[in-house]
Amino acid sequence: MPVRALEQEDDVAALHAAGVAWLGADAQWLDVHTHIGHHDPDGLEADPEELVEALDLAGQQAACVFPMHEPDGYAQANATVRDAAARWPDRLSWLCRVSPHQEDPGAEVARCLDAGARGLKLHPRSDSFAMDHPAIEGLVAQVAERRGVVLVHAGRGIPELGAHAARLAADHPDARIILAHAGISDLGLLADAAAALPNLLFDTSWWQPADMLMLFTTVPPGRILYASDMPYGPPKLASTIFLRGVRQAGWTPEQAREAAGPQARRALMGEDLVDLGPALGPEGLGPRVxxxxxxxxxxxxxxxxxxxxxxxxxxxxxxxxxxxxxxxxxxxxxxxxxxxxxxxxxxxxxxxxxxxxxxxxxxxxxxxxxxxxxxx
Structure with a gap:
């Protein structure tokens, strides 16, 4: 099973079950960050069948999927993701992926959007570009025309990502800019932007509690979307991290249910997002132990x-x-x-x-x- 650590999820099964009981077993999950592919230089790979099986094992309904790193280009990888979403239309939505270095990335984005893609995945680190690359503005504008999403890898090693992402969100209010991995590269700088820009969102595909608690207390709950990073992160573990983190931060089950899936579905479908209240602040985290x-x-x-x-x-x-x-x-x-x-x-x-x-x-x-x- 290429989804990493899926066989070891029994070790957190009790924690996961307790979190789901708090949330409600009828919650509708949509994992906004999953990948498929077979050519990533890191050696990890996955097929859509394996993602769907992992969702089933975690009791989750749906996911948004896009290609892993493809050093030779993304046209065929995007077609593979498109076909997977067509095979499981009730389970999988999809984003295309391009590199601004490839020939005419705008044409590939247009083809994919016409074929049903809900937006675009950008990975400035693995595809070696900065978010102020001249091509990025036009790609985001294309997605904004469809009220789609632009999901950006926001881990380490991306200079000024937060500033560039906030500018893109401000300039293209009809694009939902999602910073992956809790926006850890610039999370400490983004609280004001997150409060002011309703289309600047964050996904939860990360694991370090201090980062997650900062996300859950400094960013409004309506801007946070559940994600696992499959096949890199197994879904029971990812949802356990999400559920325990939001409970520690003082979220209500109702806020958590929206972040688990419905809010992501609205973003992917170009619908208006629900306001789930302001950021809660760190005061509710409790004493240090x-x-x-x-x-x-x-x-x-x-x-x-x-x-x-x-x-x-x-x-x-x-x-x-x-x-x-x-x-x-x-x-x-x-x-x-x-x-x-x-x-x-x-x-x-x-x-x-x-x-x-x-x-x-x-x-x-x-x-x-x-x-x-x-x-x-």
Whole structure:
């Protein structure tokens, strides 16, 4: 199963079930950030059948899909995504993907929009361009004419992404600009823009609790859309991170239900978005608990080290030791036990299966450590 860590999602099944029970089992999910493809230089690949199966296993209804990185160009990849959406019209919407370096990217975007694409995916990092590239303005304008979406990779390594994205949103109010990965590259600079620009949105395809809590408290809930990043992120884990994060931030189930899917569907269909209220601010996050902060720091190091090919053994050991309890933290004993149990599971998988197979349990532990106000 090419969706990464799908087999390990049992390690967060109980957390996922508790989150869904809080949200409501009849919630309508739409994962706004998934990929298919077979030529990405990072070696990961996926077919549409695997995305649909992963959605089913997570109890989720629909997704928006677009091509993975294609170093030789995107015309055939866009056609493959188009055909997948035609095969599952009730499950999959699609975005085309282009690079501004390719010959006449505007013509490819026009073809795709005419064929039913709901907008455009841009990846300035993997396709090696800046968001002020001269071609980008025209591509966004094409999407704006259809009231479509422009989903932009917003991870690290993209200079001035926030400023460029805010300018594009202001200049093209009929385009919904979605910053992927919680907009982490410039999240600290975007709170005012997010409040002022109703078409500047963020997706939740990220995993670090501090980033997620900043997103959920500084950006209005109506501008946030659930996403997993499949095949890079499995959907039960992604939705668990989303649900525990919004609960810790003080969202209501009604706000979370909209962000889980209906708001993304409105964006993709060119409909007016629902106002879900202002940003809540950090005041509702609760007191700091140092044991959780220590565990989260070591778990972050373990996960990052794993992704970079390092050995997370020592970081896992320190994260588990951080769960030792003192009298002053007795009220948090259940959470510390849950974190420790998931770290122990990560250590077991590290020894028996390898570092990547331990990541889901580690991210589960990290998520619990980062959301001490949500029942464990």
């Amino acid at each position: 140092l044991s959780f902060e220590r565990a989260a720091a070591y778990l972050t190091a373990a996960v990052q080290g794993t992704f970079r090919g390092g050995d997370p053994t020592e970081a896992y050991a320190l994260a588990r030791l951080a769960c030792q309890r003192v009298d002053g933290e007795a009220p948090h004993a259940a959470h510390l036990e849950a974190v420790e149990a998931l770290v122990a599971r990560a250590q077991e998988l590290l020894e028996t299966r390898g570092a990547m197979d331990a990541v889901t349990a580690a991210m589960g532990a990290l998520t619990v450590a980062g959301t001490p106000g949500v029942p464990a």
